[in-house]
Amino acid sequence: MAFDFPHILSMSNLSREAMEFIFETTDRFREIAGRPIKKVPALRGKTVINLFFENSTRTRTSFEIAGKRLSADVINISKSASSASKGESLVDTAKNLEAMSPDILVVRHGSAGAPLLLSKMLKARIINAGDGAHEHPTQALLDLLTIRDHKKNIAGLHVAIVGDIAHSRVARSNMIALRTFGAKVTVVGPKSLIPQEIKSFGVGVSYDLAKCIDQFDVIMMLRIQNERLGLTPFPSLREYSNFYGLNLNLLKCAKPDVVIMHPGPVNRGVEVAPEVADAPYSLILDQVKNGVAVRMALLYLLGGGENL
């Protein structure tokens, strides 16, 4: 298939065929991580700027390693070290970066739509690395790939997304992607963290994890994002953990071949008990590993071609 997406902004733009193509391309890049020389020259001479207005370890490092393994020049800009801390607007920062002719901009921003705005103003290709509570498409791609590695077919699986659905860009991207692949999705969490309109994504809703845990093939736990919660939507972290935290006791009721995922960083003892996070059915580190390969595939797919 011809992959002619200039930007990766939202999972809703990507058809199932496009995602399959990305996965197929990703498979080729996995092998490179096992080589003694983990570098190929495909993006030699291309410049990738990681423009991160929010903190990140995993995603930024993952994009940086992906870019470097493809021989691109990767520049990292974080909010604290950028002119944004001097009051420069997003568009001004981006226009100034554009003047230095980067080829790909990887953008993380606290406001939904920031990458979309930049894609309209700049010539560079844009990859959304998380925009507010909107989307985190590369996370959804690596999550689906990880599920596929362990469950073969995504279609027909029943996937739970548990936690702060309202503020989660990971949940949004995953709901769209999983539905595109024909999986059944149920979001689980306290009423205060599940918006009424969520059903428009074609997902089921449950407020009681213990009651429905036996139905799921895959359980994705979300991080309680203290930095995004204003007035606490639940009485205490301990209460949240009692009702929606995943521990060994609760997992006894789950399917024997259930797998657990988490986009990280994990609040151990809050949404996931330490013994669960480190168990063999926990795919948390597989997700991270797949993240590099998926991002290599995307940088490669966006970095080629003469339209750049």
Place this chain on the structure above:
Amino acid sequence: MKKSRQILNEQELQALLQKLAAEISETEKTQGPFHLVGIHRRGVILAKRLLSLLEGPKRKLGSLDINLYRDDFAQSSTMPVLRETKIDFPVEKSRILLIDDVLFTGRTIRSALNAMMDLGRPQKVDLLVLVDRGGRELPIQADLVGLKLEVSDTENVAVRLKEIDKEEGVWLLGGNT
């Protein structure tokens, strides 16, 4: 109208592979056995077929995708489909016979050599091609050649193999009628 002329039919191509297999055996008598590494896509199929025609020492089969090593990636308008690079023997100190269908500019072979060197440092690499059509743009030559053709710039040599094509043989395409 572009003309197309068949150079080799299925039987002739098969005979040519037999001849090349014999030449590999001959070379190995003095130099020791090779591992066969095909370049995607048709080189991989040819490597497989040659391996089945060879007897004697155990040789390993590998496949190489050169797209990440191309020198025209930035100019290409369509995205190449990446295929599997799979070499499950240590490249380090091995003796490798690189296999492709048509040798033209030499750029694919340059890419393949770079791709191979990233996997290890082979002791020796030889090159086998089914057809050498001339027109080199780099100082690269094959060690074993099935068929040498003099082909003008406006013409193309197409090797078709029944594993992936509808027909089998070697054709000369294009040119001015």
